[in-house]
Amino acid sequence: MKYRKIPNETVRRLPVYLRGLAQLSQQGVFSVSSSKLADFVNINAWQIRKDFSYFGDFGTRGVGYSIERLSKQIKKILRLDTLHKAAVIGAGNLGSAVLAYPGFRTYGFDIAAAFDSDPEKIGKNINNIVVEDVSRLNALRKRQVDIAIIAVPEKAAQQVTDSLVRAGIKGILNFSPKRISVPKKVKVITIDIASDLARLPYYIPSG
Amino acid sequence: MKYRKIPNETVRRLPVYLRGLAQLSQQGVFSVSSSKLADFVNINAWQIRKDFSYFGDFGTRGVGYSIERLSKQIKKILRLDTLHKAAVIGAGNLGSAVLAYPGFRTYGFDIAAAFDSDPEKIGKNINNIVVEDVSRLNALRKRQVDIAIIAVPEKAAQQVTDSLVRAGIKGILNFSPKRISVPKKVKVITIDIASDLARLPYYIPSG
DNA sequence: CTGACTTTGTGAATGTGAACTCAATCACAA
DNA sequence: TTGTGATTGAGTTCACATTCACAAAGTCAG
Structure with a gap:
């Protein structure tokens, strides 16, 4: 051993x-x-x-x-023996899908909050979670949320990230293809859907 | 050189x-x-x-x-100099998000069709694409679709995969966490959202 | 208890990619 | 045309990951 x-x-x-x-x-x-x-x-x-x-x-x-x-x-x-609360930022198509995604519960995550900047979406109930205004992100620390899932348009990604860091978020799952910069102590894992699709044709024999 | x-x-x-x-x-x-x-x-x-x-x-x-x-x-x-048509299988939350995802067009993909097995969803128009019955998957070859994106529940993944292979699909982007088996000539790239999230806490200092 | 069988655990070999370094090359100004 | 500064291209080293092969350690039947 x-x-x-x-x-x-x-x-x-x-x-x-x-x-x-x-x-x-x-x-x-x-x-x-x-x-x-x-x-x-x-x-x-x-x-x-x-x-x-x-x-x-x-x-x-x-x-x-x-x-x-x-x-x-x-x-x-993996430190999955303690409860981790996660927040989803962006309640568009992708964000809503993430909110409804059943796979996270397998690992014991608690998807505890959702945020958006669009007044149309704020207040909406998605999968039993009420969408809040992004301006309330800073309350995440108090609510003991330490993980965030970013599902916002490319343009807003860095701004949202900065707010998340200020709110004490320790880990980010990033669906935006844009590079986001964070302090070293924050871990980012990026899922870049489009570029994964883009390398598929490489492996397909032509003709 | x-x-x-x-x-x-x-x-x-x-x-x-x-x-x-x-x-x-x-x-x-x-x-x-x-x-x-x-x-x-x-x-x-x-x-x-x-x-x-x-x-x-x-x-x-x-x-x-x-x-x-x-x-x-x-x-x-990357063989992105020729047009690639892709079909989305599964028009649930994730599938709908994929259909609406703007990032694919950057690489010149044409998301050309969507399929589901739920009669409720068949016929629905999502992002200008009409959802078809999965039983019509075999027509994909004729329609020159060579790439599929799987966004169905875990249970249906293998069955759908088999149909896709029969329909002549060459590459699959798989959002299902279930292992799917395919003949060697078909390339699968899997995006396992939940397990990416699950390794985030590992990198977060405890306390 | 013994021998046949199963399965783990790990050292060693091989393969692969990241990091680093620097000579070769080019544009451009004088 | 020649010197200067910028930048590429690639050889080398190092770190990490996969693959393999087999001894060690266990079960179980008789």
């Missing part, structure tokens, strides 16, 4: 493992081998074992991994 | 460069240096030069890169 630093790429896979384990657990399974899990999440068995080996011995040779113990450990590493 | 194989990570960055170049072009600029572009797209200058060096000499030493020549070349590499 060696406690090396966990590689970034491994961190990227951990949520995938976690979801797979949760599904297996729901099926009433208590233990799983690396090769079974490999089939389930579509990642090689040796990759899985290597990943798990970065944070201790969780398997039993000849048997496999205890789903509960493993899940608990992954949650701890 | 060496024509090595272009690394995957470089391909991932090419669309970002392309968008940056388009914006600069709109500002009336004709030439840009790697360091200017670096500021603009938030990627290191040497990384940019390295990336461009994989496919020929496009810069002029002492001056920089011709925006037009470079854009044209990147489009050619």
Whole structure:
């Protein structure tokens, strides 16, 4: 058992493992081998074992991994063992879709608030959340929201980001393709839908 | 000038460069240096030069890169110089957001059709596109649609994928977190929103 | 208890990309 | 035409990630 630093790429896979384990657990399974899990999440068995080996011995040779113990450990590493409240900024098409997206709850996130600048949208109820005025972003600190999801038009992205940083937000999931600058202590993960689509044709044989 | 194989990570960055170049072009600029572009797209200058060096000499030493020549070349590499028609499968929250998403047009995609299985949604007009019944997916080949965007619930993902493959789809942008299996000749790029959010807390200092 | 079998954990080899450096090249002014 | 300043292009090194192979460690039947 060696406690090396966990590689970034491994961190990227951990949520995938976690979801797979949760599904297996729901099926009433208590233990799983690396090769079974490999089939389930579509990642090689040796990759899985290597990943798990970065944070201790969780398997039993000849048997496999205890789903509960493993899940608990992954949650701890990803800091998903504490509740995280998230706010969605931008209640347009994408923002509304994010508000309604069921996948976040799997990981225990609480989507707690939504904001927009458009008076038409403020006050609207989307998925049981009332859209507030962006001018109230600064109250996020008091409400213990530490994560924000940015789904505003490109032009507004940086301004919104600045407000979020002032409001004490620690992590941002950014759907805007525009680069946003933040202080080092704030982590940004960007999902750039259009550029992901744009590299698809590269892999398609022409003709 | 060496024509090595272009690394995957470089391909991932090419669309970002392309968008940056388009914006600069709109500002009336004709030439840009790697360091200017670096500021603009938030990627290191040497990384940019390295990336461009994989496919020929496009810069002029002492001056920089011709925006037009470079854009044209990147489009050619990504095969964005030919028109690509795309279909969106699933007209729920996420699917509707994708249909309305303005970012795809930057890269010259034509979002040409939308499908759903829900009779409530079939016939609805979203962003000038009429939602069709999924049973008509097989007509996609005739309509020369070669790319599909999957925005259906997890359960339906594999079934829809199979229909798409039968309809001759070559590339899939998959928003479903479920692993989908396809023949080797079909390229899948998955955007797993929830797991991207899930690794955010890892990078947030606790307390 | 023993032997056959299963599965993990990890060292080593290989592959890949990022970071850095600097010589080669070009524009331009004098 | 020559010197100066700017900028590219690419070789090299280093860091990280994947892949492989196998010993170690466990289960289980008889």
